[in-house]
Amino acid sequence: MRHLRAALLRITGFFTGNRAESDLLDELQSHVDMETAENIRRGMRPDEARRQAMLASGGLTQAAEAVRAQRGLPWIESMAADIRYGLRALRHSPAFTTVVVLTLALGIGANTAIFSVVRAVLLKPLPHKDGDRLVYLRQSRDGPDGANIAFSVPEVRDFRTGAPSLGGIAEYSPYSFTLQSDNDAVRIDAGLVTGNYFEVMGLAPVLGRLTLASDDGAGVPPVMVLTYDYWKRRFGGDSGIVGRQLRLSGSSVTVIGVLQPAPFFPDRIDVLLNMVISPHHVSAQMVEGRTHRMTEMVARLGPGASLQQARNEVATVYQRLQSEYKDAYDPGSHPRVAVISFKEALGERARLTLGLLMAAAAFVMIISAANVVNLTLMRGVRRAQELVVRAALGAGGRRLRRLLLVENLMLSFMGAILGGLIAVGSVRLLIPLASRYSPRANEIHLDVAVLGFTFALSIVIALLLSYAASLPREGSYASWISAGLGRVSGSLKKQRVQRGLVVAQVAVSVVLLAGAGLLTRTMIRLSEVDTGLRTEEVLTLEVSLLELRTLFDPQAQVAAKQGYDRMLREIKALPGVIEVGLGSTVPLKSSSIQLPVKAEGKALDVGEAIPRAEFRTANPDYYRAAGIPLIKGREFSSTDQEGSGRVVIVNQVLVDQFFPHEDPLGKRIAWTGDILRFTPFSGDWRTIVGVVGNTQDGGLDAEPRPVMFMPFTQELAFSGGLVIRADSNVAGLTDAVTRIVRSIAPTAPIENVLTVAQIKDQSVSPRRLNAALVSSFGLLAVLIAAVGIAGVLAFSVSARTNEIGIRMSLGADGGRVQRMILMEGGVLLALGLVLGVAGAFFAARVIQGLLFGIAPHDPITLIGVALLMAAIGIVACWIPALRAARIDPAITMRA
């Protein structure tokens, strides 16, 4: 009660300070008067009496201050005073304030932006209920297409019974449909899911319902659930969507619900359907075929089960399967199953790139913080006089420290606010980058956690700045003042910190620059990669004239082939078009079909991986249109028809693999393996009639894969890729070509309308973005470091003005002084360079995975980077050195 009353009075005292203030001064004055009177009564002279009274008081100002502290809320009051004072001080040194705020803003902005991406993509808990219990299973094997080969239904069944740690297994098969409306047809990516899928994944609907066990099996109507993003994008978040019928590849499907926002892996999905839409998926072939791997698995760990337990159980089951079903596993290609947390799987492609960017941003932060510390130290020295006077007037060490803290907090908050604005802008730039690597890119926001990160960062910086500065110690004021403040300033200890910081700045800049250099050269190397096409004036597009339902319908096949013929004729008639080719897939894009191959008379060695090749079809004009060189033999001709002898054209990689020292022409090869049962392709022997050059179908940085081309007319026309070569400006043909295709196939999706230059760019651009980001961080770092060197040297020069004056009056000329200062900077620079190159050596090894066509410790890059840094550093040293050389000894000595 007593304390409450006191607290209330203190709060009122805080607001009603003024009247009490005059009251207080009156009271103290009356005390002095009474004591003076008493002293006089004791016989002192009046002036002596007053002096003694004042001495006894211990200082009226201090007393008043102590009472004020008791009266109101001193902490807030003095804080307000500190803020007012700090603002005034910062206003008085606008250059310092601007440089510090800008430097901090760049560092904080870069870090906030990158952190917001890292948080959304790697750190944030999954939106799934108990998302950390979800695990992703991946079956893979060696070879170009082996990174993820999915599972077959029997395999899923075996894991379900053999691995009890997996409490539930959600299965889905990636699938694609054409969504048809009256005037449009677009491809959509779908997942065919089992009824337990959503329950296992822990996902809930935002509208309607999700699929259930009752939606499984054959005799049920097809239903679909829209993903949240697709619902927003395609239907504008229409709340009346549930119950609508949509046409998917010729079937009518009811929308039963909209799913909560959630990331999908490994594919992005627009809609999810029950299996019945694809008769194949509910057929015995699919359900019983052990090598028919079309299913992705996400499992939920059972209660109490650990990831390690699940791994052990899965490994045991997998080992048993391999020994039990020898035909289904090729030991030569080392088949394996990995069990990883689903969250980790979602972030795995982004991890390296984001790690790189986060490190680069952190480096920029280190450099800018170092710079700001240096600037503050130098300003602190110039302010020493002011601080000493304040201390002498009664401000204690803690009070001074708090003053500095308030000032630095203001600086760093201003930096944080500006940095936040920078982050808002750069996050928008980063989202497209992130969405290439992560399905969670749409979760990137500058939310409370990110802003908290920024806030914490700025507080750490302010603390660092406040405690880096040394304050005059109590009891040393007199020596400070009598020594003449200017002389104490160049204290060696402080300079050692500053010099250390400069060395660190240079070193970190070199590391960043080296990273930037390596990534830039990677990008250049990549864009120089030969695509395998002899021309760039090529437009490609994909259009499928067959729907799933009609794929095996002979009449539809004939109609589709006639449709493609018409397209070829009409496009060829367009002005400027030189050649039009047709194949199952366009060049520079990998075929989704990869099958095992065998060559006649060639047996595999024991333990050798079964070779595989891409399945492609092509018409006679395909190679000429695409500019793929014919190395041997002939192209397809119009006589290679359905029913005539089976012929095949292969690429050079396949020849090198099967017939390294023989003439491949006339040799026979065939598709093989159990998997053929599930495909419409025959395992008949086919005679090689031609060899074509390799093309970079898996991307510019991937090894070309073996390819077998079949004549377009001899296989199902399951998809169609048009290849159009023009004499110039092929991009200008896009509209005319699209119009022709649309008029012939009004309900077919037209996809990937791209020129070869654009396809190439798709492969290069993520690298370009990486390189550009790291390069801009690197340049920023160098710039800040240069300012740092110049600043420290300039400070050193001004602190040594006297000394330089004496040297010059003793006969040193300008040149010698200049060399002296240059030397001083040069030592720091050289030290930083050595440390930086060493650091770059290690850092480069970490980012090796992001490099292409260049060694991580590429000497040209390292030397170039070191030279660049040295050049910039020397320029930065030169300016203060010149100033030192111009010092007039007469003026400095007199001062």
Next chain:
Amino acid sequence: MAEKLDVKQGTLALMILKTLEVLGPLHGYGVARRIEETSKNRLTLNYGTLYPALLKLEQEGLVTAEWGQSENNRRAKFYALTAAGRKQLAREAREWHQTADLIAAFLAPRRGAP
């Protein structure tokens, strides 16, 4: 001259209250003089210690303050004990005696084996 002592935190309030109880309403100067005299000048009070303490007692409602005329017709602020102040004084004095006894017992040389 005896060793000068700093006023221990918390004891000053007690001294002030006791002074006001003994002498009745009194100004800050008077309080300071009385405390110094009672301590035989072993304690010195500077204003920065005294006045915040007085203000704190006032805020806690243990004393009241009013401007008045001093014995030699000077304007001065007079502090007087309130009823709550009296009660508080009694309680603190009791506690102080107990503490003092306790400390004395602790510091006294031990008699006999434990």
